[in-house]
Amino acid sequence: MKLHPLKLVTIVVEAVLDTRLRQDLLRLGAKGFTCTKADGEGSRGMRTDDLAGKNLRFETVVSDAVAERILTHLAEQYFPNYAVVAYVQDVSVVRGDKYV
């Protein structure tokens, strides 16, 4: 089984950013993403577990260059105004050509 090294970018945002983030991900070069409803407690001290599903957890498998582009965009456009968690990991994928 030949695997391809790529990046997994995971982003947790307030649900109000749903449409904007979807559009941004695709525009910045992601070929797709997976989104799950989430709640959480974060560094703003905002407790949201009584508001189940008020956050969204996006993940997208992308090239190194697209990962860098997404993180830079989030840092500039989202972080100043919203509670956002964003991290990147190495992944090995089947059928890597789908993602780049």
Added chain:
Amino acid sequence: MKLHPLKLVTIVVEAVLDTRLRQDLLRLGAKGFTCTKADGEGSRGMRTDDLAGKNLRFETVVSDAVAERILTHLAEQYFPNYAVVAYVQDVSVVRGDKYV
């Protein structure tokens, strides 16, 4: 805390594959899995965010050999016919004997 190096396999499939994938994972050697409802947008251009929860995100912690077996099976049996995302990562787990 002694940790054990294993593989985390993550698979996102259409919900119609739910029962089949659960059976396949266990048959191929996974000792368990976690499943969450998801939606997404993928390389088939299929927009599913208006159909919340139409995808399922499975993850399972397994040995290298079982990870290889699962990915090979997906590539042969699922990828030709379905929109599937599958990737593998290194993880360190507590109580590694549970997973192998």
Added chain:
Amino acid sequence: MKLHPLKLVTIVVEAVLDTRLRQDLLRLGAKGFTCTKADGEGSRGMRTDDLAGKNLRFETVVSDAVAERILTHLAEQYFPNYAVVAYVQDVSVVRGDKYV
């Protein structure tokens, strides 16, 4: 884009442990966490997919020291009595000071 190396700890527990685990994570040094509803099948042979959302999947980005503390606590206090999956991974995060 400057990224910071941290640990991602993922924990899957029965929903009955929700409040207890949230409190433990924060007390042990996590600055936040993300929680999603999940189901699964595990090493106890317990089939829960007919009880959708009976498990919870927590993830938290923390320092090495806090990851160690969380895993040790789980091993001592949760594993003897509950079906728990816990694993740790390397992640690179934007704005690392939020998490430590």
